[in-house]
Amino acid sequence: MSAREKILDTALKLFNDKGTAAVSTNHIAEAAGISPGNLYYHFRNKEEIIRELFQRLNTTWETYQPLPQDRAPIINDLEAVIKSNYQIIWQYRFAYRELVALLRQDAELRANFLAVRQRGYEGFHQLLHTFSDAGAIRLPDDPQIANELQEICWLISEFWLTSLEVNGRKVNEAEMQRGVNLIRRVIQPYLA
Amino acid sequence: MSAREKILDTALKLFNDKGTAAVSTNHIAEAAGISPGNLYYHFRNKEEIIRELFQRLNTTWETYQPLPQDRAPIINDLEAVIKSNYQIIWQYRFAYRELVALLRQDAELRANFLAVRQRGYEGFHQLLHTFSDAGAIRLPDDPQIANELQEICWLISEFWLTSLEVNGRKVNEAEMQRGVNLIRRVIQPYLA
DNA sequence: ATACTCCTAGAGTAAATACTCTAGGAGATA
DNA sequence: TATCTCCTAGAGTATTTACTCTAGGAGTAT
Numbered sequence: 001m002s003a004r005e006k007i008l009d010t011a012l013k014l015f016n017d018k019g020t021a022a023v024s025t026n027h028i029a030e031a032a033g034i035s036p037g038n039l040y041y042h043f044r045n046k047e048e049i050i051r052e053l054f055q056r057l058n059t060t061w062e063t064y065q066p067l068p069q070d071r072a073p074i075i076n077d078l079e080a081v082i083k084s085n086y087q088i089i090w091q092y093r094f095a096y097r098e099l100v101a102l103l104r105q106d107a108e109l110r111a112n113f114l115a116v117r118q119r120g121y122e123g124f125h126q127l128l129h130t131f132s133d134a135g136a137i138r139l140p141d142d143p144q145i146a147n148e149l150q151e152i153c154w155l156i157s158e159f160w161l162t163s164l165e166v167n168g169r170k171v172n173e174a175e176m177q178r179g180v181n182l183i184r185r186v187i188q189p190y191l192a
Numbered sequence: 193m194s195a196r197e198k199i200l201d202t203a204l205k206l207f208n209d210k211g212t213a214a215v216s217t218n219h220i221a222e223a224a225g226i227s228p229g230n231l232y233y234h235f236r237n238k239e240e241i242i243r244e245l246f247q248r249l250n251t252t253w254e255t256y257q258p259l260p261q262d263r264a265p266i267i268n269d270l271e272a273v274i275k276s277n278y279q280i281i282w283q284y285r286f287a288y289r290e291l292v293a294l295l296r297q298d299a300e301l302r303a304n305f306l307a308v309r310q311r312g313y314e315g316f317h318q319l320l321h322t323f324s325d326a327g328a329i330r331l332p333d334d335p336q337i338a339n340e341l342q343e344i345c346w347l348i349s350e351f352w353l354t355s356l357e358v359n360g361r362k363v364n365e366a367e368m369q370r371g372v373n374l375i376r377r378v379i380q381p382y383l384a
Numbered sequence: 385a386t387a388c389t390c391c392t393a394g395a396g397t398a399a400a401t402a403c404t405c406t407a408g409g410a411g412a413t414a
Numbered sequence: 415t416a417t418c419t420c421c422t423a424g425a426g427t428a429t430t431t432a433c434t435c436t437a438g439g440a441g442t443a444t
Binding site: 228 | 420421422423424425
Binding site: 019020021022097098099100101103104105110114145148149151152155156158159160162163165166167168181182185186189 | 211212213214289290291292293295296297302306337340341343344347348350351352354355357358359360373374377378381
């Protein structure tokens, strides 16, 4: 593995474990088994490492194809989508825990992340209508109600893992399933 | 105002504005218009200041009486409760934004906060049953479903403001009302 | 062989940060 | 007046942090 990759992997692990504020570039270099000078050869500073990690995260969001392309989606596919979301968020949990602070202190980071997130939100909108067209759910006629439901589901999927961590719960398959159940509970009154 | 109060008020403001990591004790002292030595006369370190702010927050949660005591509650009272919650969370928003990190690095803080939060959660449980008994809502017979609904409402009320901030929205009365509407949307299918 | 590019180590530095220490002022009490 | 407690200022220090600089190794092209 190249030094650059080692730095990014190590930084991600340390950030997830201790938070960005508690991890210095020297810590990262030491944990990655390289010299500080070498780290600064590959990255200008800590901010740039964070940016690169967000770039990886963005790429993950943009490339993953959650739905099967060969048939119409059924309601269980929605569960699979949500679980995939949780997996990704858990992989980059430092980012979601510290989102407000990280986005505030780096305008470029903010712009990129929000653009990708916006596309994700629109994709989710599409997804719901795909399910609706396929007859899996019955969206309310009032589009504002549908929007509110979507907003609730989005909020749960974005903050469920953080909420688990606040409660001091281990994050595992079963807890993720509970998060899926909550979202299911929200749309349950609107199932076909 | 005493120096101690000045320190706490200033720290709260700076933490809310810039996050705890970006604010040093020297910053706090300077912004409060006192000397660093004086700050350290009143507090052993930054951690102790944060603890004291959490203590204030805990006291706020424990003392506020959201419901009118002189009559049975109606559904609009629930809105008032949620709005009060948002006000308190907004006042101490640094805490809710950085909750995972702050609780992890201070076991005592964690224990106190979670205990108060647990009582709040139980109070919310009571509240829902009070509404149910008063005929304002009709909770589902299956207690697990009722619990899931409660969990969803709790998650929204705890993370709605953070979600607004991530979206770059100004936090104001109207946006708080939208957060209230989302919770209302969750329980709407179960209104009497 | 020479040179050139890419990468790496590690010593070194300026600034920031958390925290200490000493000297002393203000007001109450003896 | 003397003393005692409580509070305050501000200089000073050890450590950490971000970041720089120089010397050189490993391949590859000439």
